[in-house]
Amino acid sequence: MKHQTDTRETVIAVKGLCKSFGSHRVLDHFDLTLQRGESLVVLGRSGSGKSVLIKCIIGLIRPDHGKITVLDENVLTLDHKAMDKMRMKVGFLFQSNALYDSMTVRENLEFPLRRHAFRMGQQEVDDLVMEALKNVGLEHTVDMMPVELSGGMRKRIALARTLILKPEIILYDEPTTGLDPITSREIINLINTIGEKYHTASIIITHDMKCVQLTAQRVAMLIDGRCYATGTYDALKNNPDEKINLFFQ
Amino acid sequence: MNFPDATRVFLNQTGEISRFAFRFFRQGLRTRYEWQELLRQCYIVGYKSLPLAALTAFIMGLVLTMQLHPTMVYYGVEAMIPAMVGISIVREIGPILTALIFAGKIGSSIGAELGSMKVTEQIDAMEVSGTNPFKYLVVTRTLASVLMLPVLVILSDAVSLYGSYLGINLYEQVQFNLFFKQILDSLAYQDVVPAIVKTFFFGFAVGIIGCFQGYNSSKGTEGVGRSANAAVVVSSVLIFILDLIAVQVADLL
Ligand SMILES: Nc1ncnc2c1ncn2[C@@H]1O[C@H](COP(=O)(O)OP(=O)(O)OP(=O)(O)O)[C@@H](O)[C@H]1O
Numbered sequence: 001m002k003h004q005t006d007t008r009e010t011v012i013a014v015k016g017l018c019k020s021f022g023s024h025r026v027l028d029h030f031d032l033t034l035q036r037g038e039s040l041v042v043l044g045r046s047g048s049g050k051s052v053l054i055k056c057i058i059g060l061i062r063p064d065h066g067k068i069t070v071l072d073e074n075v076l077t078l079d080h081k082a083m084d085k086m087r088m089k090v091g092f093l094f095q096s097n098a099l100y101d102s103m104t105v106r107e108n109l110e111f112p113l114r115r116h117a118f119r120m121g122q123q124e125v126d127d128l129v130m131e132a133l134k135n136v137g138l139e140h141t142v143d144m145m146p147v148e149l150s151g152g153m154r155k156r157i158a159l160a161r162t163l164i165l166k167p168e169i170i171l172y173d174e175p176t177t178g179l180d181p182i183t184s185r186e187i188i189n190l191i192n193t194i195g196e197k198y199h200t201a202s203i204i205i206t207h208d209m210k211c212v213q214l215t216a217q218r219v220a221m222l223i224d225g226r227c228y229a230t231g232t233y234d235a236l237k238n239n240p241d242e243k244i245n246l247f248f249q
Numbered sequence: 250m251n252f253p254d255a256t257r258v259f260l261n262q263t264g265e266i267s268r269f270a271f272r273f274f275r276q277g278l279r280t281r282y283e284w285q286e287l288l289r290q291c292y293i294v295g296y297k298s299l300p301l302a303a304l305t306a307f308i309m310g311l312v313l314t315m316q317l318h319p320t321m322v323y324y325g326v327e328a329m330i331p332a333m334v335g336i337s338i339v340r341e342i343g344p345i346l347t348a349l350i351f352a353g354k355i356g357s358s359i360g361a362e363l364g365s366m367k368v369t370e371q372i373d374a375m376e377v378s379g380t381n382p383f384k385y386l387v388v389t390r391t392l393a394s395v396l397m398l399p400v401l402v403i404l405s406d407a408v409s410l411y412g413s414y415l416g417i418n419l420y421e422q423v424q425f426n427l428f429f430k431q432i433l434d435s436l437a438y439q440d441v442v443p444a445i446v447k448t449f450f451f452g453f454a455v456g457i458i459g460c461f462q463g464y465n466s467s468k469g470t471e472g473v474g475r476s477a478n479a480a481v482v483v484s485s486v487l488i489f490i491l492d493l494i495a496v497q498v499a500d501l502l
């Protein structure tokens with residue numbers, strides 16, 4: 001199910017990223033690159049700073065030092081307008097789904113479309129909403145409220161909302177955590193299908209080894225705030241290093 | 250300087266809240282006004298608290314009159330009841346009671362709503378969807394509180410005075426027109442205007458404190474509960490402090 005990259009073009013480059021909360025240093029000179037169409041897994045223990053890393057990439061958290069380039073834009077120097085423009089091309093699937101509780105599924109999906117200052121007719125918006133829901137197989141939930149959905153369905157709706165702007169890059173924050181093995185398998189399949197269908201590059205954050213195995217073309221290990229090692233799943237699995245080995249037991 | 254811990258926490262909070270309020274004014278003036286969300290919030294904020302505010306106001310007017318009546322009769326000044334009740338309700342009881350009900354109802358719901366949006370990353374999600382969450386959530390809710398509380402207070406005053414009219418009719422027959430004419434005659438411009446003006450500040454206090462507590466909610470579900478609770482406690486205290494300031498300022502004028 002792993003799709004192949006065709007062109008080698010860097011879409012995300014992170015260099016020397018540092019972030020501390022108080023005296024607690026979460027990221028310590030972290031480096032990472034992502035190629036167009038590539039799917040990269042960032043593997044790390046709970047609390048190692050994975051969410052902090054991708055929130056820095058999308059500009060939600062301001063790092064202390066370092067350089068982040070997304071689609072040839074320097075994220076740290078962008079103004080509001082340019083930042084919004086960049087964020088239209090980068091989808092973000094939140095760890096806690098972040099569906100708006102007070103809105104229906106339809107309104108949830110329409111939100112990014114309407115807010116990003118597009119001038120779209122109602123018909124066009126409806127079509128995009130239905131297409132996004134179809135991609136995740138949940139067309140019948142369009143008028144339901146998020147509370148009426150199960151955890152797996154909510155994750156899929158959140159994924160549909162991420163996809164609705166047809167992003168070039170998608171950042172997944174622990175897409176399978178808290179789901180049963182069958183549902184998480186469905187989500188993994190969706191991630192792979194979407195990658196193939198729209199040729200998106202993706203960074204997938206996880207500590208679920210099944211997810212790593214099935215989605216990763218390349219794995220980066222976040223240990224002690226640094227990018228400790230990168231390589232394919234198989235290469236890392238056979239790596240004798242103790243800290244790396246811990247994940248594969 | 251060495252402050253005791255509690256003092257330091259208090260000063261810290263005060264500073265944070267002031268900064269948050271300052272940000273409200275700066276962001277509120279920037280373009281892309283969220284009219285639609287503002288209208289929606291006005292409707293929610295006003296409509297949700299109206300029944301409760303009206304009920305408490307009605308009971309307060311009724312009970313106040315019933316309790317005053319025996320004493321006033323004893324001193325032979327029962328004719329003064331409409332004037333007394335009118336002044337106390339319009340100047341103090343109406344605004345403060347409605348503001349406290351408003352703090353309990355709207356302050357806590359804003360605190361809980363924004364708190365849960367914060368911990369479930371909905372605020373982050375808005376930000377990556379081309380929306381300034383501070384303007385979309387904080388500015389609209391605070392403005393809605395500022396605009397709706399005075400309206401609620403005026404309605405509550407009216408309901409409260411009507412309660413008082415019913416209360417007085419339990420003892421003696423008083424004409425509706427006469428009762429309200431006496432009230433209006435006893436109320437001067439400087440009774441009414443400061444009382445209404447201060448409710449704008451009460452509304453601001455409830456809105457901004459509710460948003461502040463929710464927006465800075467700590468992770469986890471107990472953080473949401475704490476935000477809702479703190480929103481009510483802090484804004485209620487602030488309402489009394491503002492009331493104290495208002496009475497001093499009104500005296501100067
Ligand atoms: N806003 C914040 N304020 C203070 N500390 C924070 C903040 N955000 C994250 N941290 C700290 O940074 C560290 C990394 O957090 P992060 O959420 O990135 O972990 P994670 O790798 O995503 O873990 P998980 O797998 O549990 O999601 C944690 O120790 C956390 O306490």
Ligand SMILES: [Mg+2]
Binds near residue numbers: 050051173174
């Ligand atoms: Mg995380």
